[in-house]
Amino acid sequence: MNRIRLLVLNAALGPLDYSVPNGARVEPGSVVIAPLGPRTVTGIVWDEGRLPGSEVPASKLRPIREVVSVPPLAEPLRRLIEWTADYYCAALASVARMVLSSGGALGGPTTMTEYRLSGGTPERITPQRKAAIEALDGEQGTIRELAGIAGVSEGVLRGLVNQGVIEPVQVAIDRPYPPADPDFHQPALSGEQLNVAKTLVKAVEAKKFTPVLLDGVTGSGKTETYFEPVAEAIRLGRQVLVLLPEIALTENFLVRFEQRFGTPPVLWHSSLKSTERRRAWRAISEGSAQVIVGARSALFLPYAKLGLIVVDEAHEVSFKQDDGVRYNARDVSVMRARFEDIPVVLASATPALESLHMAQTGTYKLLELPSRFGGAQLPEIKLVNLTEEKPASGRWLSAPVIHALEERLSRGEQSLLFLNRRGYAPLTLCRNCGHRFQCPNCSAWLVEHRLSARLACHHCGLETAPPDTCPECGEGDCLVACGPGVERIADEVAELFPEARVAVATSDTLGNPERAAEFIAQAEAKAIDVIVGTQLVTKGFHFPELTLVGVVDADLGLEGGDLRAAERTYQQVAQVAGRAGRGAKPGEVLIQTRHPDAPVIAALANGDRDAFYAAETEARRDAGAPPFGRWAAIILSSEDEKEAREAAVRLGDTRPHLDDLYILGPAPAPLALLRGRYRYRFLVNARRSANLQDVLRQWIDAHTFAPGVRVGVDIDPYSFV
Numbered sequence: 001m002n003r004i005r006l007l008v009l010n011a012a013l014g015p016l017d018y019s020v021p022n023g024a025r026v027e028p029g030s031v032v033i034a035p036l037g038p039r040t041v042t043g044i045v046w047d048e049g050r051l052p053g054s055e056v057p058a059s060k061l062r063p064i065r066e067v068v069s070v071p072p073l074a075e076p077l078r079r080l081i082e083w084t085a086d087y088y089c090a091a092l093a094s095v096a097r098m099v100l101s102s103g104g105a106l107g108g109p110t111t112m113t114e115y116r117l118s119g120g121t122p123e124r125i126t127p128q129r130k131a132a133i134e135a136l137d138g139e140q141g142t143i144r145e146l147a148g149i150a151g152v153s154e155g156v157l158r159g160l161v162n163q164g165v166i167e168p169v170q171v172a173i174d175r176p177y178p179p180a181d182p183d184f185h186q187p188a189l190s191g192e193q194l195n196v197a198k199t200l201v202k203a204v205e206a207k208k209f210t211p212v213l214l215d216g217v218t219g220s221g222k223t224e225t226y227f228e229p230v231a232e233a234i235r236l237g238r239q240v241l242v243l244l245p246e247i248a249l250t251e252n253f254l255v256r257f258e259q260r261f262g263t264p265p266v267l268w269h270s271s272l273k274s275t276e277r278r279r280a281w282r283a284i285s286e287g288s289a290q291v292i293v294g295a296r297s298a299l300f301l302p303y304a305k306l307g308l309i310v311v312d313e314a315h316e317v318s319f320k321q322d323d324g325v326r327y328n329a330r331d332v333s334v335m336r337a338r339f340e341d342i343p344v345v346l347a348s349a350t351p352a353l354e355s356l357h358m359a360q361t362g363t364y365k366l367l368e369l370p371s372r373f374g375g376a377q378l379p380e381i382k383l384v385n386l387t388e389e390k391p392a393s394g395r396w397l398s399a400p401v402i403h404a405l406e407e408r409l410s411r412g413e414q415s416l417l418f419l420n421r422r423g424y425a426p427l428t429l430c431r432n433c434g435h436r437f438q439c440p441n442c443s444a445w446l447v448e449h450r451l452s453a454r455l456a457c458h459h460c461g462l463e464t465a466p467p468d469t470c471p472e473c474g475e476g477d478c479l480v481a482c483g484p485g486v487e488r489i490a491d492e493v494a495e496l497f498p499e500a501r502v503a504v505a506t507s508d509t510l511g512n513p514e515r516a517a518e519f520i521a522q523a524e525a526k527a528i529d530v531i532v533g534t535q536l537v538t539k540g541f542h543f544p545e546l547t548l549v550g551v552v553d554a555d556l557g558l559e560g561g562d563l564r565a566a567e568r569t570y571q572q573v574a575q576v577a578g579r580a581g582r583g584a585k586p587g588e589v590l591i592q593t594r595h596p597d598a599p600v601i602a603a604l605a606n607g608d609r610d611a612f613y614a615a616e617t618e619a620r621r622d623a624g625a626p627p628f629g630r631w632a633a634i635i636l637s638s639e640d641e642k643e644a645r646e647a648a649v650r651l652g653d654t655r656p657h658l659d660d661l662y663i664l665g666p667a668p669a670p671l672a673l674l675r676g677r678y679r680y681r682f683l684v685n686a687r688r689s690a691n692l693q694d695v696l697r698q699w700i701d702a703h704t705f706a707p708g709v710r711v712g713v714d715i716d717p718y719s720f721v
């Protein structure tokens, strides 16, 4: 092959043709560096005929510069890249970037310099130096990474290097990972677990595309059960990918993995250091990394010999990526398994309706774990009708919940209060003039965080100190908090029970693996009596002494225009309820609600999962919603309101008129301003017969938009803001 076509990693460029110099060897999937004007680009050699582009005469072809010494991307992965770009209306280059997501892996030296404290003291100590030395105890990394950890400038650290307080160390980047032992500690499985495990092990051995829904109640031991096919894959020398929705859950998982296999798995997530990224990427692409545990981005890595994919807590919304390539890792996992011809297991106690439907119609194999492990019983669930049991003014906990907390405290058992709202209060206003504190960049209120003494926007990350006086009327000491967040509930518990040890568990307090590990250790050691948490604590955690779960406001998720609101409420409440009574002592769940008769709430109270799914299925069928029809969202945004509106109106003017596809909009998006951009939205509802993506592409591609306008297409959206 002398002429090659490259998929270059730059979404602004189309495919480009090059020649291969004598002596160089490339094949489809080879990663190469090619000249582009005065610079170079990274590209992937693509299969002939699968990437249309304009023919360049042979005389004009420039030779590629270099073939990168990494294994070529295998055919199944190339097909996955194409499928993902096509299905989600994304650029091929943007998808390919997720595969080559470790720039460092593609070249450079195999050793690098990291830095750490030497134990010496500086000649002159400044507050910054002192803080840096304290923060860097036990840390090692590049200067930039250490500066991030210590919260000081790189200059401060270089000063300390010059003084010998921080010393360089050479590290070998690509040292191998210790091998996992599939037989390190095999637990005795229950009969139910054993049946499921056997079926999964067989599927791994068969090495055929087998999508499985592992539907097991909370505490049934789904993890222990799917560890068996993981072990089998290790024995057969194949790789396993386990996707988890949340970094806070990884910690918990790592401990259990190590108990089972004698060594931790290989981790992949966005906060890995660049050296760890490179090491993992290369081990994955060479096949020496056996089990990879990661966030959704791990799905696109170039596994050399993948034998099994597990998506744990597969119903979780965080598998959906909402920027860049807007994909759902749960669905793409199934496609990857199909291209690789291997089994994929979606594990959940509250499967997505789409997954359940696939299982019921026989597209997925359904495996069930209907009872909790070790004879533990599912908790008893009761509703507290807030219209009758009114909390005291300015309070949020009703008498039955307070009473139940008191009982747990006196018995030395643990309780969990769930409210899916970070911070102290969702809205702050001025007592004097009524001014509401709003984000200047977003159509959203600023949320008060008392633990960090900040007003924060949960959409753009803006943070400011609460002002002493109202910026509107100038009155001092006038701010009032409206509504509860977890911090406020924690305060209420502390006032009611001053002796109780209360912990707030949210992404603010458990945002990194170390803090999550500390929280788990404290909860397990019974150093915490009451946990107040957001959706972060609804899943995965296993605290045997936790016997009470209180849902502070079950109605919260039902407000707003989210098409999946009922399902999400059901999943969240069922999951958090599932944290109660997982050990020997029975659990109790109290759900505070103003709408005890709403179908979701009633189904939760009756523990009638089937009734909920049946009702929701019918509602979706009527609405033509997934899985019976499909949704897509188109968001047009610009920093200029008028420009965004006009672009949306113009696009609306040429909307296609089809029998099996309805287009609503344009209308200002619910979040009409986000990160300084004004947003207009179309919602598209299509029957399954419609060729949704082609219609959208043709419609949108016929327009040229002003340079300031961004057009985002979201297929199967989860976010409706």
Ligand SMILES: Nc1ncnc2c1ncn2[C@@H]1O[C@H](COP(=O)(O)OP(=O)(O)OP(=O)(O)O)[C@@H](O)[C@H]1O
Residues within 6 Å of the ligand: 187, 188, 189, 190, 193, 216, 217, 218, 219, 220, 221, 222, 223, 224, 348, 349, 373, 539, 540, 541, 542, 578
């Ligand atoms: N066969 C077994 N032998 C010993 N311990 C087990 C076994 N199966 C499950 N367990 C233990 O039971 C507890 C619950 O299991 P696990 O967390 O895997 O359940 P789960 O189904 O994932 O629950 P959830 O969906 O609520 O997170 C864990 O502490 C686990 O170690």
Ligand SMILES: [Zn+2]
Residues within 6 Å of the ligand: 439, 440, 441, 442, 444, 457, 458, 459, 460, 461, 462, 675
């Ligand atoms: Zn904002």
